[in-house]
Amino acid sequence: MGNTNKKYIIGVIDTEAGKMPKVSTTLSVADKWGTFKVRWSFNRMDYRVTPGIYAVGNPNRDSLVFVSANYKLSFDVLRQSLKGMDAYIMVLDTHGINVWCAAGKGTFGTSEVVNRIGFVELKKLVNHRNIILPQLGAPGVSAHEVKRLSGFSVIYGPVRAVDIKSFINAGMKASKKMRQVRFSIYDRLLLVPMEIMSGLKYILWGAFITVLLSGFSKTGYSTNTAVIVGAHSAIILILAYLTGTVFGPLLLPWLPGRSFAFKGGILGFVLFAILYFTGFMGKDLIEVIAWGLLIPGINSFILMNFTGASTYTSLSGVRKEMRFAVPLQAISAFIGIVLYVVSRFR
Amino acid sequence: MKEKYLKNVVTLEFYLDKCTGCGMCETVCPHSVFKIEKGKAHITERDLCMECGACAGNCPAKAIKVRAGVGCAGAIIVGALTGSEPTCGGSDDSKKSCCG
Known part of the structure; x- marks a missing residue:
């Protein structure tokens, strides 16, 4: 299983609960390269840290205990934020999923916290009975249940690990800002590579099939037509895909409407208008109408799926917009494809 | 800019009579939907709720219900x-x- 490269472990310390690996609080070139690859969806599901307890600095029986997921990105931001401190990191087994998603699934949850406290013999390790959890772990955890079952009080730290020191300096108090998730343009930019990679396979297949089938016309099959007409259509398809995956996330707050599917439809329509008025789309009315259905449909679908990556959509809300959007997307895709084929055979 | 999603869709329910004012909901909510005032929790802006379920799961008084997902x-x-x-x-x- 991946992540055999454990350069972040820089030693071993002896404790009353046995030997414990000590971790570095700076990210190595290998760590940063790993993060970059994960952002681009390489090995993303295999980027794990072994669950258990780790030392930061030289912790003693009074040191703080921070809880994290066994997704390496979660672990990396935490250990980086603890630079200069003496503390423990207790890593839960979240199946390699980040804190917030794992909390939503329940793998970052009450029973895993309670069991892990037992496995690592936390009671032998520290005198106090407090553990600090990331606030975004709260959807999976009941603090009062953890207390009842393990004796440990859960303190919810800030949303972002970088705020941990301010949180501690303020006497374990987080400001309102530290308690809120954001979805800044930078946060969204970080998601763009993953968005591009997510459906790339499908869009490239779609483009390839379009090129192949474009060779058919009333006069039979022509490789020449396939290359010239097909490549043109394939470029439009890929442009539509890139617009949705790059500009969709980046322009999200400025796209009109609240529904993501609607925002995507508008974005697609803008691209359609640009391609039409620049003359790139050609003048065949039926083909133009086909693209007028296909491009907004594709973009609507892409942005609808971006709800999962966003930080503020609710299940009820997404269900509601899907009830309208999915049938519309399906109809526009179907009619769009039919019209496109018709335009080829005229 | 605080992003807003669809209006009037969330399943969040709050029972003021059960609330003990412990403040856990205010602590765990990633969108500051709850605020403690005069010893009790209050919903500030319901439409900001994303139904993550953190508040309900961490409410020892069972004063909050939400279909989390x-x-x-x-x-x-x-x-x-x-x-x-x-x-x-x-x-x-x-x-x-x-x-x-």
Whole structure:
């Protein structure tokens, strides 16, 4: 299983609960390269840290205990934020999923916290009975249940690990800002590579099939037509895909409407208008109408799926917009494809 | 800019009479939906709720109810196709996940 490269472990310390690996609080070139690859969806599901307890600095029986997921990105931001401190990191087994998603699934949850406290013999390790959890772990955890079952009080730290020191300096108090998730343009930019990679396979297949089938016309099959007409259509398809995956996330707050599917439809329509008025789309009315259905449909679908990556959509809300959007997307895709084929055979 | 999603859709329910004013809901909510005033919690802006369920699960007085789930179209599609509840990452350890 991946992540055999454990350069972040820089030693071993002896404790009353046995030997414990000590971790570095700076990210190595290998760590940063790993993060970059994960952002681009390489090995993303295999980027794990072994669950258990780790030392930061030289912790003693009074040191703080921070809880994290066994997704390496979660672990990396935490250990980086603890630079200069003496503390423990207790890593839960979240199946390699980040804190917030794992909390939503329940793998970052009450029973895993309670069991892990037992496995690592936390009671032998520290005198106090407090553990600090990331606030975004709260959807999976009941603090009062953890207390009842393990004796440990859960303190919810800030949303972002970088705020941990301010949180501690303020006497374990987080400001309102530290308690809120954001979805800044930078946060969204970080998601763009993953968005591009997510459906790339499908869009490239779609483009390839379009090129192949474009060779058919009333006069039979022509490789020449396939290359010239097909490549043109394939470029439009890929442009539509890139617009949705790059500009969709980046322009999200400025796209009109609240529904993501609607925002995507508008974005697609803008691209359609640009391609039409620049003359790139050609003048065949039926083909133009086909693209007028296909491009907004594709973009609507892409942005609808971006709800999962966003930080503020609710299940009820997404269900509601899907009830309208999915049938519309399906109809526009179907009619769009039919019209496109018709335009080829005229 | 505070992003706002659809109006009047969330399933969040709050029972003021059960509230003990402990403040856990205010602490765990990632969108500051709850605020403690005069010893009791109050909902500030309901439409900001994303139904993550943190408040309900951490309310020792059981004063909050919400049908928690993920606001993720991909998960809803997978859930509909497999006949299961929509969750992040689909079934356990599935390689098809939108969250890493």
